[in-house]
Amino acid sequence: MTDFAYLIPLFPLIAFAVNLFFGHRLGSFSGWISVLTSVASSAIALPAAWVVAQGGQYSHEWLWLTLGNYDLNFGYLLDPLSATLLFVVTVIGTLIQVYSIGYMHGEKYYHRFFAYVSLFMAAMLTLVIANNYVQYFMAWEVMGLCSYLLIGFYFHKDSAANASRKAFLTTRVGDVGLFLGIMTLFVTGGTLSFVDLPNAVETGAPLLWLAAPLIFCGTVGKSAQFPLHVWLPDAMEGPTPVSALIHAATMVAAGVYLVARSFVLFTSFPMVMPWVMGIGTLTAFMAAYIALTATDIKKVLAFSTISQLGYMVTAMGLGGMTAGTFHLMTHAFFKALLFLGAGSVIHGAHEQDIRQLGGLFSKMKHTGATFVIASLAIAGVPPLSGFWSKDEILLEAYQEGHFVVYGVLLLTAFMTAFYMFRLVFMTFFGKARNPEIHAHESPALMTVPLWCLAIGAIFVGIPGSPFMDNWFQTFLTGEHHAAAIDWMVMGSSIAAGVLGIGLAAVLYLAKPQWPVAIANTFRPLYLLSVNQFWIDDIYSVLILNPFQAFGEFLFGFDRLVIDGLVNSSATAMQKMSKIQLWIDRNIVDGLVNLTGRGTVIGGDILKLFQTGSTQFYLLITCVSVLAFLSVELTSGFQELPLLREELYGISSFILDNIFPARWGGHNPFAP
Known part of the structure; x- marks a missing residue:
């Protein structure tokens, strides 16, 4: 199967394309297409991971492009780290998609949801096996x-x-x-x-x-x-x-x-490592502290996720890559179970404010039982998976001598147990707070994945336990690590979980009036948690509001100055265009039209003289001669002697040919 690793992300990518282009015609079957392709990926990924678990590393690559003298190859890398993530992503991803078929039933954009989920699966699986x-x-x-x-x-x-x-x-x-x-x-x-x-x-x-x-x-x-x-x-x-x-x-x-x-x-x-460790530790504590007062069932789990990710990052900063990866794997199972359990509650009760819930266990036994299992796992109760992976991180901090980090993580473990069972008790136990909520259990498509994940939340931590000689650590590092139990660390971890659960039981089952009194007594600490350390508010004041104000300034500058100049220029050009239009119409076109009209008039006048009749032309000639004659007579022929000779010749021709009978033989133009 290692030779076909490139097919692992390809199947979900095909499901994405099919659902995107044809999902609206497939109806509810579009969800099963995503599930089936995810199963196909699992059918390759899980055997490949098993082969890697037997020892060895497999890779293949091919040339994608050349950057100068460097050849960038794309391919896949199958080693213990990628094999672990392949197991997590394919198994959990498939179960969540099966659950989604029931949860998303009747949604308007049902096929689009599964198209996006399939694209995500393809991307995540590509990331896991990427070799560069x-x-x-x-x-x-x-x-x-x-x-x-x-x-x-x-x-x-x-x-x-x-x-x-x-x-x-x-x-x-x-x-x-x-x-x-x-x-x-x-x-x-x-x-x-x-x-x-x-x-x-x-x-x-x-x-x-x-x-x-x-x-x-x-x-x-x-x-x-x-x-x-x-x-x-x-x-x-x-x-x-x-x-x-x-x-x-x-x-x-x-x-x-x-x-x-x-x-x-x-x-x-x-x-670099202390920075990684510090950010992880701060995040783990801060998110757990905020979760203490969260009231939305999904928000509690969201802050819990942030806190547990802080645990993992802290482990990496401590140098415990195995411990961090181990907790990543166990956390994926019980946190996916918690979120799906929360979804089942929302689906069955149509409410996600835990202050409105209560007493749901009797109506939603499958959801309630699996939710309790996941909560026990994240609280670090042995022998569930979260106990082994969390203890690995605590042990790493203790053995490396980071006792402050160890103390903060131990306190975080206590808070984790407390807020998780605060959630459990307020949701599934006690009295129903809202009589209008008529909850019902979710369908089998949703509860079966819950139980599958519950099995994982119970047993997936066993390979990393001392009872398995830390098999997981040997698998990841390739080196055998002798199993050792630090009873002090283990005992303190169990005590933190038990105390957290016990305190939650007292405050939310035995004495439900106490939380309000405690919140009023320790008001500043309560407000710090409720307002999430005011970090969003700080971002709003320091970043969002200044940028928004700057954006509004730029908008005003653009509208008043830039647009003002543009609009003024446009107005001036519009007015100038009107002037130019008047000049063009009245002066330029007027002169052109006057010239044309004068030409037409001149043509009309010339037409009167260009008749094509010889007699008319001789008449014109005669009239012209008479005109010249009158001028010459007036001036006494003193100024135009040459013209006089010409006139004499022309007049003799006319008198001899046109008026011979009336011509007396005396030409007045004679020299």
Whole structure:
């Protein structure tokens, strides 16, 4: 199957084309086309991943274009890291698409939804198996496009349209840094290939270190790390399966995968790693703290996703690439399950404000049971998957001597358990708060994927546990790592989870009046969480409002000055044109017309003399002669002696031929 790896992203791409052009005619079958092509990709990807798990690395490439003396090859790379992501994306992606058939039933743009999802699957799978940064970046940007389209799927709602625009622009900020990092790596290291990256690092080229923080900018944007995390909560405006697929399980994890893929670059420049660790730790704590007071079921999970991504990034900054990738895999299962469970609640109760919910477990047993399993997994309760992967990160921080980071992550684990079971208790247990909500269980198309993901949330962490001799770590690194249990770390982790769950039970089951009293007592801390550290407000004051004001200034300048000058010039030209039109009509055309009219009049006059009659011409000649004669007689023929001779000859001819009878023989013109 490794020889056919290039087909893995091709099948979803075909589904995208079919649904885009013919989906409106296929009806509900368009969803099954996406599912079937995803299954086809899985049929190649999973055996290929299994082959890689047996040991080995497989790649193939072909020439795409030549950049100077450098040949840029496109191809695929199958190694333990890409095999892990292939397993995650194909399995979870297929289950979410099956779920979507039931969830999106009856939607107006049903086929368009599955076209976008298939395009996303094609891009994500291309990114996973890409063997170079350019191919990776192209797939990365297509995923960003799909995110924009799916967040704004309900584009008729202003909130969805604004959220899609916010997500697109915010992540583009990080993508600019990623692009500059790739270019820096190419210019200084002379390569764009993942395989050749170790050789480029060994050259020790000047400014090569700059590529690492620039590439990390892409991770900050795509994986919603501080300070570019603000787009992910608003992205919940999209359909819930989108939140599960793109904004929890796969796409947002692509930023963590980018660091893992570039790990040799990051570890070669130790001064970069503390920044990675610091941003991840801050993001993990901050997002968990905000989730403590969130009331929208999807917003709670959104901030939880940001926090868990912070865990992964922290692990990368600590040098624990295996721990970060392990948590990426387990988190994909239980967070996809949580989002699909939230979608099932919204589908069955038509409400997503947890303050309006309550007592749903008796009406939605499948949804409730699977949601509790996922919550136990993310809370780090053993032996579920989240316990093993979270403990790997805590152990990494403790063993590396970063005790402050360890303490912050442990506190974050406590908050995670608390806010997740606050969500569980307020949604599925206790009394129904709104009697108008008549919830019902979701159809099998939605509940079967929930149970499949629940099985993954329980068991997918076992390969990385000490009981399996850290098989996952050996698989990723190719080196055997002896299993070791730090009972202090494990005990503190379990205690944090249990205490968080217990406190949530007290506040939201036993003493539901206490949360309001606590919020009033610790008002500043409560407002800090509710207002999300005022980060969006700070951005509005420092960035959005100034740019908006500057834009309005430019608009006014353009309207009053630029357009004013243009309009004034146009008005002046219009008036000048009117003057020119008057001159043209009355003077130029007047002279031309006068000349023509004079010619016509002159012609009419000349017509009177050009009759073609010989007698008329002789008459004219006679009259002319008589006229000359009268002039000569008046002047006494003194001034025109030559003319007199001519007249004499002409008059003699006329008198002799025309008036011979009356001619007396005496010519007055005789000399």
